[in-house]
Amino acid sequence: MAYISLYRKYRAQTFDELMGQSHVTVTLRNAIQQGRLAHAYLFCGPRGTGKTSTARLLAKALNCERGPTPNPCNECRFCRSIQAGNCVDVVEMDAASETSIEDVRTSIIENAKYPPMEARYKIYIIDEVHDLSAKAFDALLKTIEEPPPHVIFVLATTEFHRVPPTIRSRCQRFDFHRGTIADIAKRLQQVLDAEGFRAEPAALHLVARAADGSWRDALTALEQVIAFSEEGVITPQTVYHALGMLEDETLMQLTDALIDHDAGKALNLLDGQMLLGREPRVFAESLIQHWRMLIQAALHAQDRAGLYDPTQWSAMIEQARRAGVPRLLSWWERMAGALSEMRSSGSPRAILELYLLMFASETPTASAQPTPQAAAPSPPTPTTPQSTMRNHAAPHAPAPEPAAPTPPSEAVDPAYANQLWQQKVEELIRRSPAGGEHLRGSRVVIEDGVIRLILARQLAYAYFKQVARREQNLAHEVRAALGMPNAPVRLECSNEPPPQPPPPPVAESRPLEGEELVNAINETFNGYEVEGES
Secondary structure: OOOOOHHHHOOOOOHHHOOOOHHHHHHHHHHHHHOOOOOEEEEEOOOOOOHHHHHHHHHHHHHOOOOOOOOOOOOOHHHHHHHHOOOOOEEEEEOOOOOOHHHHHHHHHHHHOOOOOOOOOEEEEEEOHHHOOHHHHHHHHHHHHOOOOOEEEEEEEOOHHHOOHHHHOOOEEEEOOOOOHHHHHHHHHHHHHHHOOEEOHHHHHHHHHHHOOOHHHHHHHHHHHHHHOOOOEEOHHHHHHHHOOOOHHHHHHHHHHHHOOOHHHHHHHHHHHHHOOOOHHHHHHHHHHHHHHHHHHHHHOOOOOOOOOHHHHHHHHHHHHHHOHHHHHHHHHHHHHHHHHHHOOOOHHHHHHHHHHHHHHOOOOHHHOOOOOOOOOOOOOOOOHHHHHHHHHOOOOOOOOOOOOOOOOOOOOHHHHHHHHHHHHHHHHHHOHHHHHHHOOOEEEEEOOEEEEEEOOHHHHHHHHOOHHHHHHHHHHHHHHHOOOOOOEEEEEOOOOOOOOOOOOOOOOOOOOHHHHHHHHHHHHOOOOOOOOO
């Protein structure tokens, strides 16, 4: 028997096997059970997320001999023929190669009016429907709007915005989601178990990350890794070499070299990767992706997508703090421009080396340097004519170095420590209002090298204690604000009742007399003066 690629061999054959698209499968199953089938469906989403597989599952569910059923048997002749792709009543059309109005007319319009030859429904699956020409869409419009009762259309596209609104409005739309790292890794482990191979979890994590949410890309990459690996367990090194990926450690070392202005080390790392056959463009793209993740680490401090293991993510947070977001943004922007130059250059490696040398040689600006503590504002220096003349006389004089931050010490002034912490609280509230609000009214106390963070409310204490990662991130922010990176942080809740606002002052009352009494009576009883009758 001929070899079958993994993504074809392990294509989902039931709705239960279709992973990561529960919002689609639940809706389709309920529609089949309730007999509320639409005449046209529009499946949208990135490549490799299961659009065509779902269309075939829908065709099997409707034409199964035991159906229509949400659980096709996969044993009857209709299920087997649809699975093999040779059912005469399930027509799959590739709109990328059949784009003209003549293709639509001969393949769909003229045949749709005839009843199915064997099955219960005639299913038209049009893949990459956005590639149809404008005239072809116009010709298809009437048939999609009022098809015969035995015809169902399933349109699949990766570019929803290119489908005309007149077609969209006549279809039920389903958006397919990218797979998560955890779900893809789980599926890859199932495939490896079925194929009789073993792999380290970190290796599967790398393959899932390289797939960028595509289930098909993940299986294709896994197939390449299996072919590259020797007998034994698939390791992360196997994945790096088989897929031509740059190791995270290499990207970390190169970024450290740029931060430390070590141009020699940066070029040595580049030379090592070039000897391994890495393309300069792939190297530049990997650097951009790494700096992008560093910026996310600096802004969020949480790996929301689960792309890295906790140890690696912690190291990235520290590297992002050292580099500073402005510097990373500048590198990202200029490396993207270098990537455009490399695509049209005959020597892309020379361009990459040029930019790395520029990054390693430049003097970081004040805005790009990390600021672990806020410095007290200094009084403005008065400007005199003599100082102005001196400034103009020496335009190239080096700027004075900024004052070194106050070294962390156990004897930190409590008032100054709380001033730094309140500045950090305001910053956290701007970054994350939901969590930052719990820090209002908090204060820090430093005793014997231990930082006690005293929260004002019991609700705030419970908010950070119920999730370990929240407490860890908060402790990291406290250490960064006070410039004490190694000090232990202990969360406490204040036992003092919250201060009550003072009662409003009571106005002193005095008896009203004369005109004031008359005006008060008029305002109270809505009175007015009546002129006497003459």
